Amino acid sequence: DQQVKQNSPSLSVQEGRISILNCDYTNSMFDYFLWYKKYPAEGPTFLISISSIKDKNEDGRFTVFLNKSAKHLSLHIVPSQPGDSAVYFCAAAGDTDKLIFGTGTRLQVFP
Amino acid sequence: DGGITQSPKYLFRKEGQNVTLSCEQNLNHDAMYWYRQDPGQGLRLIYYSQIVNDFQKGDIAEGYSVSREKKESFPLTVTSAQKNPTAFYLCASSIGPGGPGYTFGSGTRLTVV
Numbered sequence: 343d344q345q346v347k348q349n350s351p352s353l354s355v356q357e358g359r360i361s362i363l364n365c366d367y368t369n370s371m372f373d374y375f376l377w378y379k380k381y382p383a384e385g386p387t388f389l390i391s392i393s394s395i396k397d398k399n400e401d402g403r404f405t406v407f408l409n410k411s412a413k414h415l416s417l418h419i420v421p422s423q424p425g426d427s428a429v430y431f432c433a434a435a436g437d438t439d440k441l442i443f444g445t446g447t448r449l450q451v452f453p
Numbered sequence: 454d455g456g457i458t459q460s461p462k463y464l465f466r467k468e469g470q471n472v473t474l475s476c477e478q479n480l481n482h483d484a485m486y487w488y489r490q491d492p493g494q495g496l497r498l499i500y501y502s503q504i505v506n507d508f509q510k511g512d513i514a515e516g517y518s519v520s521r522e523k524k525e526s527f528p529l530t531v532t533s534a535q536k537n538p539t540a541f542y543l544c545a546s547s548i549g550p551g552g553p554g555y556t557f558g559s560g561t562r563l564t565v566v
Contacts, residue, residue, distance in 0.1 A: 440486075445494060
């Protein structure tokens with residue numbers, strides 16, 4: 343049972359445009375959500391997070407939106423840059439520290 | 454610099470042999486985790502430990518074993534019972550519940566031939 347889902351395995355966006363990566367979850371006990379970025383043959387690096395008491399968190403070009411009623415979160419990257427090309431994982435946590443990861447979305451930003 | 458170190462980066466083993474992957478952290482984190490990444494399947498939890506001398510099975514623990522004798526170290530052994538051991542293995546650590554998330558190592562690519 344996949345508790346965290348990223349239904350788009352890949353996304354291709356032109357440089358300068360907005361990238362929107364989506365994530366859905368099924369467990370209503372999740373109250374903390376994170377996005378990680380991963381390059382090939384490297385470990386994921388933390389990008390941005392959001393607590394369930396908020397519906398938006400912004401850090402530079404990156405904004406995460408949380409819609410608790412829909413159990414949906416999204417990551418917006420504006421403007422997209424070629425260096426943003428990577429695999430993005432969303433993750434969720436509840437009352438334990440254990441993170442549940444989605445399957446990832448491969449973003450490609452082309453010139 | 455604080456961080457989490459996995460070694461080696463690449464590992465080759467013959468089928469039927471046990472192999473141990475190293476994970477060391479100097480972040481003073483209590484919790485440590487092992488994940489496996491396969492194409493199209495994201496990160497799947499193998500084992501985790503929230504305190505020294507204690508660890509729990511994750512979602513895909515069969516064929517793996519771990520130990521947590523020191524806070525800094527959480528080695529993973531891939532045994533011959535693991536049916537499909539070729540994968541990219543990631544170790545992570547965190548300060549524990551309520552913390553800001555995980556710090557990951559750079560991973561070990563294990564290839565069994």
